[in-house]
Amino acid sequence: MGTMTASSLSREASNYDEASMQQSLLFSDSLKDLKNLRTQLYSAAEYFELSYTNDDQKQIVVETLKDYAIKALVNTVDHLGSVTYKVNDLLDEKVDEVSGTEFRVSCIGQRLRTCQEYIDHEGISQQSLVIDTPKYHKRYILPVGETMHGAVRTKSKYQGCSLDDEDEWYQFRNAVRATITETPTSSARETPTSSVRETPMSAVNSVRRGRSPSPSGRPPPQRSATFSFTSTMPKKESEKRTVSPHRFPLLRSGSVSSRPTTPKTSRPTTPKTSRPTTPSSAPAKKRYPSEPRKSASMRLQAEKENNKDAEQYPSKSKRLLKALLSRRKSKKDDMLYTYLDEY
């Protein structure tokens, strides 16, 4: 089969060569005829001129000259037509060849671009293998609830993570630990005059700061938790609040996040729900949308710390309870304030 196709191809090639040779021979013959036609016309003109002057039968010479001129013109037109057709065909063929060559060159260019892209890709892969990607723990990179699928995504997460985030996390963790460890000592160290005489707005700010467990929340949330409650209350509200039987929730209301999140905190005995702490709680909640999840742990931690305080200072808590009970009986804040002054 291979020899048959090769022979057929060779025959086709030989036929093509023979046809092209025949065409080129015909073209050259027609060009030679055109060149010879000029001399023939000149010689014919001289002959007819001589015959017209010498011969007596001039009419016959004229008629013969007319016939010859017509035939010569037609022959010239034929020759020129064939030559121009062949030249035009040759030009079209060359243009087609050039178009085919352009196509081949564009194909070669495309292949070369592909090779270049491959080379670039290989180079990038080689260089990327050289670079050491920093490795962090997952909790420092991924948000909560998101899972990782594939190494590429892991790589992109690693690239997206920066040292600032890690620093912030580290600072936040240290701040939380510091507040947790400082809570008993700072509460004990807190002077009564400063806590009692604190203005409501500053108390609100302290409460807000304590309730917002943001990473940058440096002031400890527990520090103002025990004192801010008493200080935030105006006298009228405290009087009204002494009527309510929920006294321990009052103390617990000093915790981090129990008051503002639930609408139940507006107790039935206190008709004024717009306490100075409540309006500030809404923007704080908006400012930290992930607060409830984090404040839960903070609240638990604060309760634990409060329990520790209660264990460590039972006498003080008893005195505080006594003061509150006496306050309920007498409906006056003098004892509480005296106790707080002593405290």
Next chain:
Amino acid sequence: MARAGGITNAVNVGIAVQADWENREFISHISLNVRRLFDFLTQFEATTKSKLSSLNQKLDTLERRLELLEIQVSTASANPSLFTTS
């Protein structure tokens, strides 16, 4: 006799004039066809020149592109280790 000779002369003159006009018509036809042939050759020359110029331009462009491709191939094949890695 004189009248008959004048008539024949007039007829001869008329025949000669007619023949002359026929010859002039023939020459005008030939010259018109030659001019048409000349116009055709002039037009053919113009079209052929334009085709040849466009062909020359294409060939120049192809030559430059081939030179560029040769350079790119030489630069790409300068580091054959990239192609040997599997």
